Amino acid sequence: MRAIVQTEFGGPEVLRMTEVERPTPSSGEVLVRVKAAAVNPVDVAVRAGLLPLLGEPPFTVGWDISGVVEEVGPGARYRVGEEVYGMPFFPRAAGGYAEYVTSPSRQLARKPATLDHVQAAALPLAVLTAWQGLVDLARVGEGQRVLIHRAAGGVGHLAVQIAKLRGAYVIALASEPKHAFLKELGADELIDYRTTDYTQAVEDVDVVFDSSSEGTRALEVLKPGGTLVSIMEHGNRELAAAIEAAGRRFAGVSVEPDYASLETIATLVDEGLIRPHVAETFPLAEAGRAHELVGSGTVQGKVVLTVD
Incomplete structure (x- = not known):
């Protein structure tokens, strides 16, 4: 072959x-x-x-x-x-x-x-990363505020849809030319990270979905008891300790094969809820x-x- x-x-x-x-x-x-x-x-x-x-x-x-x-x-x-x-x-x-x-x-x-x-x-890899982070670990639910980094990327554009499907208010970080795309996917609030410091524009977030190694900057927007989902620094023990010490929760995602979740996702795709x-x-x-x-x-x- x-x-x-x-x-x-x-x-x-x-x-x-x-x-x-x-x-x-x-x-x-x-x-x-x-x-x-x-x-x-x-x-x-x-x-x-x-x-x-x-x-x-x-x-x-x-x-x-x-x-x-x-x-x-x-x-x-x-x-x-x-x-x-x-x-x-x-x-x-x-x-x-x-x-x-x-x-x-x-x-x-x-x-x-x-x-x-x-x-x-x-x-598979992108949607399972988003699913395992937002659903399995953060347990995102109705009315929560979720901030998603690199929202128009491979993982990010699926994370936007999953968070919205779970009933969250979605704040998406991406360059301005990608905002229309993200609006179509359901993002409620759009921030151009190139022109705006999101830590000055956002507060009281329940979940930060971080795919860009932002580290402890999440503490500036996460409410007490909120969760940082990190896919780039899932093994960073110092970051995890700092987040926990500040009264927030750290959830590191190292994606793994999961046929059961893929079957659930396939159903959602066929129902027109994820694409x-x-x-x-x-x-x-x-x-x-x-x-x-x-x-x-x-x-x-x-x-x-x-x-x-």
């Missing part, structure tokens, strides 16, 4: 199409014929050697996939031909930028019926170009690779 393999750390040019052996599913696993694979900032960081999740090259990056079950191992929960999506094995290697991927069957869910594979591949935004697609062979775009930090929504 074809896969994108890198043999060294470096820029997007290290991503090269290579012929490799097709994997075989073990017990409880399925082999998925990948139709689309999303590109996330974590992929870019791993490729560049900034985040040592996969050790030394050679390896294939990528986790978000959507595709069709091609082969079923003993005890797996799907049948050949079913359409599935998910983020297998994260943070260990999944080899998502490839024609075929094996996955434990319980790390995948049935693809939302109303989405094509490109749209479905855009969801991913795909900014651009590239063929698998042009993974390097996709990494350049995601690495620019300007993407509204997600970037996805198509696999023929």
